[in-house]
Amino acid sequence: MASTARLGGFIGLAGLIGLAAAALMEDIAKPEIGGLTLFVLISLSLVVGLSTAASP
């Protein structure tokens, strides 16, 4: 049985690393769509991706 706290910890840590990478990316890439827009889209990527552990 999965430990919810452990799973939550892993997911939270992965999310934090992703958000830090997104913030770094925003500075480096200077995207056409704007830094904030890129940051929020990467955040959506992280939320959708991290929510799919059991999907085949």
Added chain:
Amino acid sequence: MVGQIGPLVQVGRRRTALALHILGGLAGGATIGVVLGFAGLLLRAALGDALDTVFAIVVPLALLFTASIDLGILHKPNLTRERQTPGSWPCSLGHYPGIFGWGFDLGLGVTTRIPYQSLLVLPLAAVLAGDLTAAVAIMAAYGASRAAAVVAAVSSVSGDDYAAACSAIQGRINPLKKLVGATALVIAALIVIS
């Protein structure tokens, strides 16, 4: 995926297998990001700055639509594919290449079943961004995080009861759907005001 990869990582070196799975997800996301990014560059060349206006209108509207499905407000059949990653890959490709391949396949995003319709906005946004780096960043973040979620789930299993872990995660799909839908709505609002 948790039910499949869980028993497999018991056979070989667990950390190597899980790292390869994340690497596969990152590679899959980055690969589709490059393809979508080039499509976006073509659109940028054709439309110029008008593409930014298209992005600012289409992406929030798409987020609104898919979030309504995820939140259960709109009842539409799933728009995403029903295909699953082939369970035979570790046999046909080899143990580690198969686990990498699973990550790659999941990282592509659009080739396998996913319960959240808001996912579909990611490739759309990657194209309409008209920027190769942004497209790769969006899709690679998705690919890596989807594979990382599998690794997190496998790592959190005590013993080898992967089927029970899988059932527990499946039981959380509906609340997670609402979370993804709500996040998509917030992101639509942030794009509009940014």
